[in-house]
Amino acid sequence: MVKPRNVIDRGDLVLRRWRGQRDFAAAFTLIEESLDHLRPWEPWVARHDEEHTRALLGRCDTWWESGEVYTYAIAEDGAPVGMCQAARAAEPGGRRVGYWLHPAATGRGLATRAVAALAEEVFTLPGVAYLEIVHDRANTASAAVPRRLGFTELRREPAARPVAPAGSGTAVVWRLDRPVRTARNSPSGASAAMTTSDNRGPRLP
Incomplete structure (x- = not known):
C-alpha cells in the first residue's frame, strides 16, 4: 500500500507523523495547553x-x-x-481532512498552509479522487480554511453526535x-491542488 511521507517539509512549517508512545509527552502537552480553545468545538475534550492521549x-x-x-x-x-x-x-475514493491549532498559533494562516500541504501529499496517493472537510456551521474559523483553498460547499446536514x-x-x-x-514533486505544488476543484474525519484526536 502506498502511503504518504512521514514528514512533509515546507520550511518553517512541517507536518510530521505522530509516532505512538514516542510522541506522548509532546502530544499531551499540546492538547493540555489547547483545552480551553478546543472545548467549544471538540466533544472529545x-x-x-x-x-x-496514549490510546x-x-x-x-x-x-x-x-x-x-494519516x-x-x-x-x-x-x-x-x-x-x-x-x-x-x-464514500469510496475520498479522504476527510481534520485540523486544529494551539491557540497561540491561530490567526496567521498556519491551518490553511498545513491543509494545503496535506492535500498536495494525499492527492499523490492512488485512488484518492477528492478531499472533504466537515465542520459545524457555527465554527467560522474552520470554515475559512476550505474557502481559502478552493473547496466548494456541497451541503448542510445534521451534525454527528455528540454535538x-x-x-x-x-x-x-x-x-x-x-x-x-x-506528481509528488510537481512544480505546480500545492497551488495546483488548490485551484482545480469542482467540489463538495474523524475529527482529531
Missing part, C-alpha cells in the same frame, strides 16, 4: 486525560499502517502547534476534487 497515539500507529487515517503533528520552527489528519471518507458545546447541530460539508497534476 470532555474525555481528555493521559490514558485517552489515541496507539490508534494513530494502527490507522497509519492500515491506511485508515495523522500528523503540525510543527512551526520545530515545535508542535497543532494536528491534522486525512481519514477515509464514507460540541458551541455547535449549532448543523454540519457543513466541503469538497475538493483531485487536480489534474498530482
